[in-house]
Amino acid sequence: MAEPRILILGGPGAGKGTQSRKASEEFNIKHITTGEVLRANKDRDISEFESEYDVPRTYMDQGELVPDEVVTLLVKEALSQVNGFVLDGYPRNVEQAEELNNMTDVDVILYLDVDEEELVQRLTGRRIDPKTGDTYHIEYSPPEDPEVERRLEQRDDDTEETVRERLRVFRETTEPVIEYYEERGQLERVDGKQSPDEVWVDVRKAVENAQ
Ligand code: AP5
Ligand code: MG
Secondary structure, three states: OOOEEEEEEEOOOOEEEEEEHHHHHHOEEEEEEHHHHHHHOOOOOOOOOOOOOOOHHHHHOOOOOOOOHHHHHHHHHHHHHOOOOOOOOOOOHHHHHOOOOOOEEEEEEEEEEEOHHHHHHHHHHHEEEEOOOEEEEOEEEOOOOOOHHHHOOOOOOOOOHHHHHHHHHHHHHHHHHHHHHHHHHEEEEOOOOHHHHHHHHHHHHHHHHOO
């Protein structure tokens, strides 16, 4: 099987990262995630771009989008180094979707569908292991090792207030991206409310059918 090119869309907390990590392992492709690239560059000087603030952190901690120019540059760089990929976190608006069209073809576009109240529960309960980068949830998937449990951290933007703002930005700015792909007959919906393993069964099937 050729290396698949996968795009995973979904609201904040829909499970994009969780499913992308599985796809990356199973299909042996690079996981490109704008959220993580930006978190690693939170304090990088972006004042050379047409931006209101000088660092990505200011946008991210308020739940707002980082300027298109910055994110598009990062995605372009990352895509130029790979064949297959699973892209998570981009495009976040219709302008970015058009940019992506110019950069590469995609084999399958998946939308992880989850309602808003569930998203709030998932994000406010999410914890990250700073040592491994693994994601847990205090109720749904707590770590078994008490040592791991002690070192867990919460993401800066996973407070209830910022989560609500991220959801508002999603509704206003990213939902049109879902419609954009739907109108082109490219979107495949997956029921994201199922358990992570059940969601993965559907994701894998969709990718295999697209090959
Ligand atoms: P980003 O990091 O992309 O945040 P997001 O889209 O809000 O999505 P998350 O990473 O929070 O959620 P996820 O879908 O990956 O869920 P996860 O698998 O972790 O972006 C952060 C910020 O960066 C943005 O706000 C913006 O400022 C900036 N940015 C990023 N991209 C940008 C762009 N293109 N343009 C401009 N700015 C950009 O799962 C969540 C939780 O649920 C976990 O605890 C997990 O254990 C649990 N869980 C997962 N699946 C299930 C399941 N099936 N059942 C139960 N629990 C589950
Ligand atoms: Mg993520």
